[in-house]
Amino acid sequence: MHAFVAPVAVSPLVEVAFANGKPGAVVFVDHSLTPRYGCKGKGKGAAQWLQSLGLPLPAAPNRWLPLAEEGLIARLGMQEFLIDGNADVVARLQASPPPADVAAVLRQDAALELSGPGLSELLLQTCAVDFAALDLAEQPVVLTRMTGVGVTVIPGASSYRIWCDGTYGAALWESLYAVAADLPEPPAQSLHSTDRSSEHDA
Amino acid sequence: MKLMTCPINGTRPIAEFSYGGTLRVMPDPNAASDAEWSDYVFNRDNAPGIKREWWRHIPSNTWFIAERDTERDVVLRTWLHAERD
Amino acid sequence: MRLPSVEREWLNRAQKIEFSFEGRPYEGYAGDSISSALWANGVRVLGRSFKYHRPRGLLSLANHDVNALFQQGGEPNIRGDARPLETGMRLTAVNTFGGGVAHDNGRFLGLLSRFLPVGFYYKAFHTKALFPLWEKVFRLTTGLGKVDFATPRKRTAKSYDFCDVLVVGGGPSGLAAACAAAKAGARVVIVEENARLGGSGVYQLGADAQRAAILEALLQQVEAADNIRVLVDHYAAGYYKDHWLPLVAHAADAPLRKMRAKSVIVASGAFEQPAVFRANDLPGVMLASAAQRLFYRYGIRPLENPLVLTANADGYRAALDMAKSGARVAAVVDLRGTHAANDLEQQVRAQNIPIHVAASVVEAVPGPGGKSVIAARVGAFADGKAAFGDLREIPCDGILMSVGWAGAANLLYQAETRMRYDDAVEQFVPEHLPEGVFACGKVNGVHTLAAKLIDGERAGAAAAVHAGFGAKGEGVEVPAEIESPSHPWPIIEHPQGKNFVDFDEDVQFKDIANAIQEGFDNIELLKRYSTSGMGPSQGKHSNMNVLRILARLTGKTPAEVGTTTARPMYHPVSMAALAGRGFSPERRTPLHGRHAALGAEWLSAGAWQRPAYYRQDGKTAQECIHAEAAAVRGGVGLIDVGTLGKLEIRGKDAAEFLERVYVSRYANLKVGMSRYAVMCDEAGVIIDDGVVARLAEDHFYFTTTTSGAAGVYAELSRLHILWKLEVTLVNHTGAYAAVNLAGQKSRAVLSRLTDLDLSGAAFPYLGVRTGEVAGIPARLLRVGFVGEWGYEIHVPATYGGALWDALMTAGAAEGIRPFGVEAQRLLRLEKGHIIIGQDSDGLTTPLDLNLHWAVKMEKPFFVGQRSLAILEKKPAKQRLVGLVFPTLPNDAREKPQECNLVIEAGEIAGRITSIAYSPTLQRHIALAFVRPARIRPGERVDIRLSSGDTLTAEVFVPPFYDPENLRQKIAD
Known part of the structure; x- marks a missing residue:
């Protein structure tokens, strides 16, 4: 009988996050090792199963809801769910075998959180979605591409959370970091302002 | 850049999508003659006009059907395959 | 001559700017362009023309010509009209062969002009042996600015931008449109290529304070609207599908904005067109609007004693503006016999300026060296012909040309607008606009100021409605022009030539006529053979006259001749602005850092980075690869196979689904076993291979090739939608790290890390087991791979490094070595394993590859079956x-x-x-x-x-x- 020390989980961003540090205008935080769980099913199977376990359920595709103490549940498209940031809920889900019409999705994402005065400019330089036009009150989830990498984005009032396939994580971080590092000294401005008439281009 | 509307994720630049071929109905392989089967596999109607096509939104892996006028380069509408016309 | 402050000028007189041109020091003001600063300092020869090296001064002052083109250090082809003056600029003209503009050594080319007509290069060079010599000559004499190959790479940003209504052009009609759209609630952006808003409203004044006040009111309205964003010093470089326009800044460091709008209003105005008469390219001959800009924007009296050649009301206004600047206007020469702007005519006469009607300038008389104008020769002009018999010589120091306009319709062409020729305004105007594209003002054939405002409001409201704001109103009546602002034939066919049509390319009237005579009588051919319209200005000041000449000489109407289209970019855009950043993301397995530390020589497999082999000091690549292979055959090796596609399928119909997409049977695969898998397309061509492992009755885990993973998952997802089977498909390619521990010693090594029974009986060849390896939850498969006993181990990606370390440590005693892709290929070739795409191509079927045994034709259906049935018989x-x-x-x-x-x-x-x-x-x-x-x-x-x-x-x-x-x- 072998006894092993619990293995150490390592974030896919560990090498690049260390190498690139933190540029001034945008703050990067690596959340890859946050506990998370994914599942999907055909029809309503996954939704019903999660509800039966007591989770709140976003009614529409591409919406998220907060979980009771911490974390969130996001509905990705019609039938896929991501639960992120609540160790207890994640542990409970991992311990419950899903029904036959639901499959667990192993989530080994690279996950990051971006904030800071340069955030909206960084998004404009790296993503073709008009985030400023979104209504945050609807708690939208956006599946799109940034710097060539497929991402899931949850916009917030002062920070954005981004998930991507872990094997693309280093490339995403490096691209975003390079753009952020080139941003000029940021003026103080609201991150989610629709009013850009104060902008004056020299 | 041309825009395409995913029925689930909304309108995005076409770089977020990939084309999946004309929407075709497979003939019954057991009933079709060799000639009919070959026609289905290899031949397509490329004349400019209104086509129904498979398209996929890459970041979300959402497949859908697009009705597209290839002569005027206009996307008329898009819908999930499961939905009735 | 620089005047004291002019009301609403664009200068900051408090900020003087020192600069030099060809070594001579000059002074200008903040707000000057290079062209205006030079002209204010009395510099009249700003450059030399492309082919004949004729002295050139200002023509458009609007960046519609390249007479004023400069070089500064390593930066070539600076547009004098558009570039703001900056402190310390050290400028030279681009097209001189030493001697500067004043004494350009290339000026002798003008004397050879008889031997250098258009297209001469198609006819003149017959001796092939001399081609290298001619090549050297041409490389020296052609081209404009010089490229500095040591210029450092500058990375410029690109950003997306969004609005509801984009207004291209901040002139009177554009401003009116913006206000109307903003009033309806739309987010509006105005993009204006000049340093300030206003367009022709700034300078086409005719010394009329009321006209200036109208513009002021509009500007205040724009300022007050908080949903109008203004981008000055930016131009829309092109129109792309679905209202996507790159907005390019004149400033070098500003990002290129990729603007997506819901509606686009093109209020881009019109290009003023030159008149074609002998020596119309002398310094001092310029477009009337250029002179008006010099006065109102830059506080300069353009000429002391100008003559105005006109065919519209604008010319009369220009004469009044020149008088206001303190110039003594020599005369107004009107091509027309009668006209409707009586009010303006009276004002001109009141200034004691003589007016000659039904007359034209036929020739500008040059001063010494052809560097100035000293007089204009004027003759009677009727039915498009000048009478050369009785010419009047009127002394003047310059000629202002105000004979017509061509709509700046570039963006409309790119949006696939159908244009028509409107005889009432002698201009091509939009006839059928695409959805979401609107036009107003001069580009729409509306030239009168009051009418422009109405036209702009109409367009703005309509654009807002299209974008979802405001309600559709009733049709708006835009008053028609009472007379044409453009003359249908402002052209003198002068027997002695040098009457220029295209100033960029030194194309004269006879060049066009000769080309037509040689058979290039279609607008597309004529353009390319004569090169008219192919210079840096891309026909802005020349296309219309060429079209008129072609029409007249072939007996057609301008509508019948048609126009060439306009292609992006509207002005030349620097490569740096277009290049921006490239994003080609790499894909890395969780073991990437381990490989780097071990000296991996990287290989790109699609987006993935894989170790081809691991470098060893003093060893060649092949020696390293052979050593790695030998380690596997001799004991045990470890390879990262994490790039493999890893898919999972669960559900009651899982086996059925796999049987339909692969050629073999899987319904009869035992739980805990795996089987080779071959996938074909509908034509029976083999497109991917892998291994299917059965974890449970309704649960399979299967692999694909590295390059096939994404495509296979996409296609299976599509088939899932079509077939509606009870399954769920998951793509776990990036979620699992995977390694293959291969070699006779692999079992011994692995046994130190797991409690799984690794005996051949408990874990047979092709078996699949789940368990823990080094405390990490894992899936293990025994597969053929490199032809040695081995285990493919899959673990969640975050534990990949831990697994690798544990195996390398556990195998140290056996001399475990990491091996890379090249060693893997060698080992697998020794076993005769095929590589899809290497040992197969776009026509290869499983039958060609001796895989008959895998193809189970007795199944009810699988993809490719019907085609294979046909191919089997052939x-x-x-x-x-x-x-x-x-x-x-x-x-x-x-x-x-x-x-x-x-x-x-x-x-x-x-x-x-x-x-x-x-x-x-x-x-x-x-x-x-x-x-x-x-x-x-x-x-x-x-x-x-x-x-x-x-x-x-x-x-x-x-x-x-x-x-x-x-x-x-x-x-x-």
Whole structure:
């Protein structure tokens, strides 16, 4: 009988996050090792199963809801769910075998959180979605591409959370970091302002 | 850049999508003659006009059907395959 | 001459700017452009023309010509009209051969002009031996600015931008449109290429304070609206699908904005057109609007004693503006016999300015060296012809041309607008606009100021409605022009020539006429043969006159002649602005850092980075690869196979689904076992292979090739939608790290890390087990792979590094070595394993690859089955076989290579698909396609080597190594 020390989980961003540090205008935080769980099913199977376990359920595709103490549940498209940031809920889900019409999705994402005065400019330089036009009150989830990498984005009032396939994580971080590092000294401005008439281009 | 509307994720630049071929109905392989089967596999109607096509939104892996006028380069509408016309 | 402050000028007189041109120091003000600053300092010769090196001054002052083109250090082709003056600028003209603009050594080319008509280069060079000489000459004489190859790479940003209504052009109609759209609630952006808003409203004044006040009111309205964003010093470089426009800044460091709008209003105005008369390119001959800009924007009296040649009301206004600047206007010469702007005419007469009607300037009289104008020769003009008999010579120091306008319709053409020629305004105007595109103002054929405002409001409201704001109103009546602002023939066919049509390319009237005569009588051919419209201005000041000449000389109407289209970019855009950043993301396995630390030589497999091999000091690549392979055959090696596609399927119909997409049977696969999997497309062509493992009755875990993963998952997702089976598909490619521990010692090594029973009975060849390895939850498969006992181990990606470290440590005693892709390929070739895409192509079927055994035609349906049924009945064209080379020494100078052909009776009969030297077998081995008649072991086939020599090969049935496949099934 072998006894092993619990293995150490390592974030896919560990090498690049260390190498690139933190540029001034945008703050990067690596959340890859946050506990998370994914599942999907055909029809309503996954939704019903999660509800039966007591989770709140976003009614529409591409919406998220907060979980009771911490974390969130996001509905990705019609039938896929991501639960992120609540160790207890994640542990409970991992311990419950899903029904036959639901499959667990192993989530080994690279996950990051971006904030800071340069955030909206960084998004404009790296993503073709008009985030400023979104209504945050609807708690939208956006599946799109940034710097060539497929991402899931949850916009917030002062920070954005981004998930991507872990094997693309280093490339995403490096691209975003390079753009952020080139941003000029940021003026103080609201991150989610629709009013850009104060902008004056020299 | 041309825009395409995913029925689930909304309108995005076409770089977020990939084309999946004309929407075709497979003939019954057991009933079709060799000639009919070959026609289905290899031949397509490329004349400019209104086509129904498979398209996929890459970041979300959402497949859908697009009705597209290839002569005027206009996307008329898009819908999930499961939905009735 | 610079005047004291002019009301609403664009200068900051408090900020003086020092600069130099051709070594001479000058002074200007903040707000000057380079052109205005030079002209204010009395510099009249700003450059030399492209072909004939004629002295040139200002023509448009609007960046619609390149008379004023400069170089500063390493930056070539600076547009004087558009570039703001900056402190310390050291400028030279671009097209001089030494001697500067004043004494350009190239000026002798003007004397040779008779031998340099358009198209001369198609006819003049017959002696091929002299071509290298001519090439040298042309490389020196052609081109404009000089490129500095040491220029450092500058990365410029690009950003997306969004609005509801984009207004291109901040002139009166554009401002009115913006206000109307903003009032309806839309987010509006105005993009204006000049430093300030206003357009022609700033300078087409005719000294009328009321006209200026109208603009002021509009500007205040724009300022007050908080949903109008203004981008000055930016231009829309092109129109792309679905209202996507790149907005380019004149400033070097500003990002290029990729603007997406819901509606676009093109209020881009019009290009003023020159009149064509002899010596119309002398410094001092300029467009009337240029002179008006010099006065109102830059506080400059453009000329002391100008003559105005006109065919519209604008010319009369220009004369009044010149008088206001303090100039003594020599005369107004009107091409027309009568006109409707009586009010303006009276004001001109009140200034004691003589007016000559039904007359034209036929020639500008040059001053010394052709560097100035000293007089205009004026003759009667009727029915498009001048009377040369009785010319009047009127002294003047410059000629203002106000004879017509061509709509700046570039963006409209790119949006596929259908244009028509409007005889009432002698201009092409939009006839049918695409959805979401609107036009107003001069580009729409509306020239009168009051009408422009109404037209702008109409367009703005309509654009807002299209974007979802405001309600559709009733139709708006835009008053028609009372007279044409453009003359249909402002052209003098002068017997002595030098009447220029295109100033960029030195194209004269006779060049156009001769080209037409030579048969280039269609607008597309004429443009290309004459090069008119092909210079940096791209026809902004010349296309209309060329079109008029072609129409008249071929007896057609301008509508019948048509226009060439306009292509992006509207002005030349620097490569730096377009390049921006490239994003080609790499994909890395969780073991990337481990490989780097071990000295990996990287190989790109699509987006993935994989170690080809691990570098060893003092060893060649091949030595490293052979050593890695030897380690596997001799003991144990470890390779990262994390790039493999890893898919999962769960549900009651899982087996059914797999049976439909793969050629083999899986319903009968036992839980805990795996099976090779071949996937075909509808045509029966093999497109991917992998392994299917059954974890439970309704749960399979299956792999694909590295490059096929994304495509296979996408296609299976699509088939899932079509077939509606009860399954769920998951793509776990990036979620699992995977390694393959291969070699006779692999079982011993693994046994130190797991409690799983690794005996051959408990965990047979092709079995799949779940358990823990080094405390990490894992899936283990025993697969053929490299033909040794081995385990493919899959763990969640975050534990990949921990697994690798544990295995390397546990295997240290056995001399475990990491091995890379090249060693893997060699080892697998020794077993005769195929690589899809290498040993197969776009037509290869499983039958060609001897995979008949895998194809279960008795299944009710699988993708490709029907096609394979047809192909089975046809004679085979090729078969994949193994080859060895009995006559090839291991140290042969020339070895066979991939794609060397099999030749039979002088015809191509196959090709080598994979080949390598096997250190284990001490010989070269290959896979190749041969004709079906040649597949018997021992058959001889001829290979044509790359040099053309022939080498005999012998057919061999793989595996080359361990033909009984014992080593992967039986361990020590």
